[in-house]
Amino acid sequence: MTYPNAKETVQLIKDLVSIPSPSGNTYEVISFVENFLSELKVETKRNRKGGLIATIPGKDQGTHRMLTAHVDTLGAMVKEIKSNGRLKLDLIGGFRYNSIEGEYCEIETATGEKITGTILMHQTSVHVYKDAGKAERNQDNMEVRIDAKVHSAKEVRELGIEVGDFVSFDPRVQILPNGYIKSRHLDDKASVGILLELIKQIVTEQIELPYTTHFLISNNEEIGYGGNSNITPETVEYLAVDMGAMGDGQTTDEYTVSICVKDASGPYHYGFRKKLVEIAKENDVDYKLDIYPYYGSDASAAIRSGNDIVHGLIGPGIDSSHAFERTHISSIENTTKLLYHYLQSS
Structure with a gap:
């Protein structure tokens, strides 16, 4: 049995994370x-929110599946142009200021x-600011x-910068010889890469799916409503294909596929x-079952929107989610294998 080449998937993930796409600016x-x-x-179409839906007809066209990543x-967004020529930020998505310090x-x-x-x-220099290490990392102190060469708000505006401009973070992607992938935004571009390579294999090998299957590439998940619409009757x-979160008390690791049993929205x-x-x-397929206490997915958003569906969530294990993320090619492979067999299951 042949699965999509994991090394090609990882290269595609590298391409994806290198494209800036904060929620609200994903064109x-x-x-x-x-x-x-x-x-x-x-066949693809864009929804009005800017997401993309790809559809592969199946043997049974009266019953549909939807997968989303x-x-x-x-x-972030420019919140304020300060009088010293620096910018105050407003965050997009759920993370902390300390995770972007120095980025x-x-x-x-x-x-x-x-x-x-x-x-x-603002108080970065230890040669100037006594409280450089103790000051709180928050909107008021970070810039x-x-x-x-700008020293005033006027000079910043002359560059074309204005309140509401989007700010993206350097992904700093690295693919290591021992199989690790380090980058920001593996949540959820790792899963997008996996789905795209699976679609490629289905098409090139002319694999007939048992049911018509939609693949929603959503673009507002980090703010809570990416996949809550465009679900056919x-x-x-x-099935949301997102990430498995790692930490104390979690079973998820960087080498298996994580199957979520419950998140902040309740049981799947x-x-x-x-x-x-x-x-x-x-x-x-190497897998782990896990509960994510502070997590919500496109699948849970779809349920909240009143859709009468069966919902699930799986994904590769990602260390240090919403910060300096890392996974391993083994997790990419196991997630791919589970999806490959699920898509062809009855």
Whole structure:
């Protein structure tokens, strides 16, 4: 049995994380995915929110499945242009200021120009500020140092920067010889890469799916509503392919596929969960069951929106989620294998 080449998937993930796409500004990465699928001659359409839906007809066209992964990422917006020529930020998505301290960033102006900078504490210099190490990392104390000769709000505006401009973070992606992938935004571009390579294999090998299957590449998951719409009335099963969160008390690791049994929204569908476990066992897929206490997915958003569906959540294990993330090619492989067999299951 042949699965999608994991090394090719990892290279695709590298391409995806290198495209800035904070929630609210995802046009470029959606276009990238759209072009990828267009070359495969897969039917796609954009929804009004800017997400992309790809559809592969199945043997049974009266029963549908939907899988979703999201390309939107954490990011920020210019909240204020300060009198010293620096920028105050407002965060997009659920993370903490300490996780972006010292990070390179990019400000995209309304005209599309991109200007680089660095996110720093105002009190960074230990030679000047006595409380440099103790000051709270928050909106008031952190700022963007723009890579331009500016000393006032007027000079910043002359560059074209204004309140509301999107700020993206340098992914700092690295693919290591021992199989580790380090990068920001593996949540959830690792899963997007997995789905795209699976679609490629289905199309090129002319694999007939048992049911018509929709793949939603959503673009507002980090702010809570990416995959809550455009679900056909025929859709029975809805599977979010996101990430497994790691930490104290968690079973998820960087080498297996994580099957979520419950998150902040409550339990996922018990029957669907057991079905995924059965598929994993039958096909020698390494998996872990886990609960994510401070987590919500596109599948839980779809349930909250009133859709009458069976919902589930799986994904590769990601260390240090919403910060300096890392996974391993083994987790990519196991997630791919589970999805490969699920898509062909009855």
